[in-house]
Amino acid sequence: FNNKRASVRIRESIMRSRQWLLILLTPLLVGVIAYSQLGVLYGLAAIAAIYLLACIYLISRWSEAKDTGTAYKRYLDQLLFGLESSPQSILFTTAEGNIAYANGNFCELIGLGGNDLTGKNLRDYRDIGVPDTLFDDVGETIAKGEEWHGELFFEKAPPSGKHTLTTCRPIFNEDNEFVFVLTLIDDISDEKVFTQRLYMNAHYDAVTGLPNRSHSIEKLEQATLAAKSRESFFSLVYINLDRFKLLNDSLGHNEGDQVLNQIAGRLRNTVHSNDLVSNLGGDKFMVLLQNQRDEDAVRSVVAIRKAIAEPVDVSGQELSLSASIGLTTFPDDAKNAPDLLRNAESAMYHAREQGGDGFYRYRHEVDNRAASRLAMESHLRYAIDRDELHLAYQPVISLEQNELVGAEALLRWRNRELDNPTPDMFIPIAEETGLILPIGDWVLEQACLQAVEWRRLNPNFVMAVNICAKQFEKGHILNAVEHALSVSGLPPHCLELEVTERLLMGNDSLTKNLLYRLKDMNVRLALDDFGTGYASLSYLKQYPFDLLKIDRSFIADCQESEQSRQLVLAIVSMAHSLGMKVIGEGVERLEQRRLLKDVECDMAQGYLFTPAITADRFTSWADQYQQLQIN
């Protein structure tokens, strides 16, 4: 190619020297002819005239050329300006890799911004900023005369490398010889970040950074296929933090997120790097233990429980957490990923039903429980509409006067298909599903209406209604109580709300505030099942409880155990000193009643008087009881 160029240049210079010869010789020839025909004077005049004309011609040609040169230079400048301002990186090299032109963007891309690379060879920058692919892969394609198109990463591009879409096009001369390579490079780093972010959002949990539910299920499916083909096994651990919702609502969602994040980090640090830790949504985590089963898997679960139990630091506050954990193994417990996950979940629920803070190894019968749980949930949705719910009432008796002073409303569910589930079976499900909200509203209203009726016969009558933690969420209880009181017309001091110690866990200001607001409404507050939780009596000082109900397990033990007797005595006297009245629950025998009376317990309820009965039967029971007292 270069030889051709040279020959063209030689030809042009020959042409140019011929022109000069013509310009020099023509006046001389015309002068000689004029001199020989017309004499010296004419000869010289002719020569001078022709030279003058030649000069004029040359000057005009020169200025024309000068103009063309200036225009050409301007044209080149504009072209260069255009190339330099292009958002693309542009590189123009010879077939041998000599750089004929590289714009500023290209220099920046290989980390040599501000340099002029013209005349250098691209290979000199191979290890410095130009990706290897551009020589190997691309070189091969280009050599075949084909265009190359693909993604390249320029690691030296500031600030931390750039992803590009690069096109390399071979350029041929008139003789179809491959002479140049034009490389055009688009920066796609932003798009790359965006698509990466989209991928992250779709596959990872925003709070913990762990794979999310759908991604975990994909990975679980891959794991089952891999285990099948390798004839290996793995275990699946399903973790649900206990009472996290309560913690989240009381501490705030930011703090809740911090807790989840810390737990996620601990789980990752507890298991092997090739085990999968993921988030199944909120406070549910999944851990896939590769090549582990039986004792190995149990050992890992023990380590996981230990890691969760370490105090969590949230905004300077130390919290202790626990979890309900389900464990299942592939292929021992299930043949595919969805079944395996379901098994792990039902094992987790089993652990949770046992009070949480524990783990359960999946067994087939747990699966049946999960199925019955699911059936219960779907039936419960229509229980109110189908008129399947009703209230039973258990009388509360004052021990001093032996008088009926009130009743506790206890929910009953008549559902033959499910064999009439007891509250202990369906209330937790209603709470988890949120169905307790409409059901709880209904209970409050019914109980208040019934209380108004019984107060006509007994003006001191107080109706107690059980309320669970879920009903306190978002202050729901305030509206529910207000509504029930206004619909029924029951004076607030005749309604007693029973809550358990579980509600007080976390010691959050929201719950406390709600309890005080209920107290301001003049509603009575009772702490149910006292003694089964962790609350100490002094701890209760900060809450506005009017009444304390000693759990029936203490009453049951009273006769046999001196310790229980002492405890009951201590509870009653301390409660009195804090201005609370006391009810003994589950009184089944006369001796228990006597004992409670001896320790000055205020009231009692239990099978000794009657189990919870329907409203109609309660009315006649109350009548009979009163007759009995009179006689």
Ligand code: C2E
């Ligand atoms: P609880 O509030 O502690 O209710 C007392 C439970 O003890 C009742 O069981 C009652 O039937 C039973 N009981 C009463 N006297 C005796 C006795 O002498 N011996 C024995 N062994 N048991 C006795 P039930 O009705 O099955 O209720 C269980 C729990 O379900 C209740 O415990 C309460 O926490 C919950 N519950 C019941 N109704 C409702 C409701 O309407 N709303 C809410 N949130 N929870 C409810």
Ligand code: MG
């Ligand atoms: Mg109760």
Ligand code: MG
């Ligand atoms: Mg109770």
